[in-house]
Every structure is written in C-alpha cells, then in structure tokens.
Amino acid sequence: MSDDTPLGTNGLPPAALRALAEAEERRKAAALQEPRPKELGGRDGPDPARYGDWEKKGIAVDF
Numbered sequence: 001m002s003d004d005t006p007l008g009t010n011g012l013p014p015a016a017l018r019a020l021a022e023a024e025e026r027r028k029a030a031a032l033q034e035p036r037p038k039e040l041g042g043r044d045g046p047d048p049a050r051y052g053d054w055e056k057k058g059i060a061v062d063f
Helices: 014-032
Strands: none
Touching: none
16 A cells, blocks of 8 residues: 655645644634633632532532
C-alpha cells in the first residue's frame, strides 16, 4: 500500500497544515478576548459538572 498524498512543509499533509493554521487563529482570537467574570456566590474548587463531585457542605446531591 502506498500513500500518494503530497506533503507540504515539515512533511505534513495539506489538511494538517490547514488545521494548524486554524488552531493558531483560534488561539490569537482567544488571547484578545476579555477574561470571563468570576461567578459570585459559586462553589470553590473544581467544577462539579466536570469532575462529578456533587457534594456541598457534606450533603451529596445526585441529579
């Protein structure tokens, strides 16, 4: 089996070069955005939706 995909600079296929360029544009756009405001009265520590820890003041809550 042979791969006849033409390679661009650094030996990467054109699709990979486009993806890298798009990612760089997203990083630049994200750097220009203002930081999100801090949640007032929210939980301290890691986000429970992300880590599955639904405990607040010793009470475990399962949605």
